[in-house]
Amino acid sequence: MKELLKVLSPGKREWSLAQQLDPQRLPAHIAIIMDGNGRWARQRNFPRILGHKQGINSVRTVVETSSLLGVEALTLYAFSVENWKRPRHEVEGLWRLLRYYLRHELNTLMRNDIQLVAIGRVESLPAAALDELQSVIEKTSNNRGMRLNLAINYGGRTELVDAVNAMLDNARLEGNLDSLEISEESISEHLYTAGLKDPDLLIRTSGEMRVSNFLLWQIAYSEIYVTETLWPDFGRSDLLEAIGAYQNRERRFGGLTRSTSSLESSPLLLEEEELELPLA
Ligand code: IPE
Numbered sequence: 614m615k616e617l618l619k620v621l622s623p624g625k626r627e628w629s630l631a632q633q634l635d636p637q638r639l640p641a642h643i644a645i646i647m648d649g650n651g652r653w654a655r656q657r658n659f660p661r662i663l664g665h666k667q668g669i670n671s672v673r674t675v676v677e678t679s680s681l682l683g684v685e686a687l688t689l690y691a692f693s694v695e696n697w698k699r700p701r702h703e704v705e706g707l708w709r710l711l712r713y714y715l716r717h718e719l720n721t722l723m724r725n726d727i728q729l730v731a732i733g734r735v736e737s738l739p740a741a742a743l744d745e746l747q748s749v750i751e752k753t754s755n756n757r758g759m760r761l762n763l764a765i766n767y768g769g770r771t772e773l774v775d776a777v778n779a780m781l782d783n784a785r786l787e788g789n790l791d792s793l794e795i796s797e798e799s800i801s802e803h804l805y806t807a808g809l810k811d812p813d814l815l816i817r818t819s820g821e822m823r824v825s826n827f828l829l830w831q832i833a834y835s836e837i838y839v840t841e842t843l844w845p846d847f848g849r850s851d852l853l854e855a856i857g858a859y860q861n862r863e864r865r866f867g868g869l870t871r872s873t874s875s876l877e878s879s880p881l882l883l884e885e886e887e888l889e890l891p892l893a
């Protein structure tokens with residue numbers, strides 16, 4: 614948080630948004646569905662790929678801001694397993710952009726001590742994109758600052774299928790398939806996000822009210838924030854605003870908050886006989 618304030622100019626909107634945040638209650642893990650690149654381009658009569666290219670600037674800003682804030686993990690949805698349905702030239706353009714981003718961002722990632730990890734079935738990527746990706750993953754593997762998960766060729770259902778198959782394979786190898794027991798912990802430990810906290814905050818840009826197969830297991834209790842802003846327009850202030858909204862939420866995880874549970878001692882609570890719900 615302190616690191617971020619150092620780079621903001623006092624008096625600017627992002628400065629006052631940052632000042633309003635409670636540094637003790639920052640989301641440890643933020644996940645973002647970066648949507649609206651195509652619409653951003655269409656509004657300007659540009660080809661869709663220029664929307665994706667512009668979106669890279671937002672990625673840069675959000676990655677650096679999150680790292681300076683002290684966020685532990687940032688997961689960005691870059692390409693879904695369903696995105697192969699798009700025209701070939703768009704998909705190929707996205708792989709070129711991924712290579713461009715990785716090549717140009719390495720220095721920033723190193724400077725900020727960010728560790729890049731890919732989540733998804735990346736083995737299906739074209740060789741050139743996969744090589745670039747593996748090289749940056751390798752070079753940043755000893756960084757101990759923020760963990761940046763790039764979800765590429767990612768699907769939430771695919772991830773669960775992969776997790777279950779990994780558990781079955783391990784059990785077969787160890788010869789204890791018959792006694793294999795599945796628990797929430799064992800599933801979590803076999804997801805691509807093993808070892809990470811679940812996202813506290815899930816952001817989706819461009820106003821779409823759906824999760825589009827993103828982190829289905831991990832977002833069980835994430836706070837969801839949807840903004841109309843298109844991804845290429847999403848900047849530092851937008852991120853700080855989303856975190857501010859998150860800090861105003863009341864997270865209950867199915868329980869009661871202190872203010873609600875204090876009603877227990879209030880006269881509003883009825884004795885069993887007063888409830889008049891005979892079960893006999
Ligand atoms: C998100 O922008 C980027 C990817 C899915 C790769 P879109 O390309 O989905 O943009 P819209 O939704 O068409 O505006």
Ligand code: IPE
Pocket residue numbers: 646647648649690691692693696821823825
């Ligand atoms: C979700 O956006 C995938 C990414 C942001 C990478 P889409 O644009 O693919 O999602 P739908 O098709 O609108 O649900």
Ligand code: MG
Pocket residue numbers: 648649650
């Ligand atoms: Mg979209």
